[in-house]
Amino acid sequence: MPSELKRPVLQVVAVVVGCAVLGALCGLGWWLWWRPAPRGIVFEGHPFFLPDEEFRSTGTYVAIAVPVGLLLGGLGCWRLRHRPLFGVLALLAGAVAGGAVMLLTGWLLGPESALVLARNAEDGAVAHAALRVQPGVAWFAMPVATALGCLGVLLCVEPHAHAPREMADERS
Structure with a gap:
């Protein structure tokens, strides 16, 4: 692999791995905030x-994923502003990756599915809810x-502040 491609590829890998680790920490926080599991009643399986x-x-997932995503986008884009795209x-x-790892971490730490447990339970038995996010828009909370966050930084940064020094010298 040519050396001019090696550095950007390593940076992308570092960003994705760092975000995945952040997602795991957020998943742990999501599980801790959500506990104890909500209780319900079993009726007819x-x-x-x-x-x-x-x-x-779902609400606690979004309440964690949105501020973390805003900070990630703002701080990360500020750090990588010399190459905005x-x-x-x-x-x-x-x-x-971070949002997916957060979902996976919460799912692995949370209790077993209440639907599975309720199939063999008697009517009136207590069922504990599983830690999950309803399918749909909430899954995109962290990426959006x-x-x-990136948009906010890019709108606030001076347009040519990220241009290479050679281009800045040519314009003056």
């Missing part, structure tokens, strides 16, 4: 929970917040 308890795991793409790939 299905668990039933109050509406706010059903949403609680490269920085934004690397951070977005990292945010997708990261993109907004």
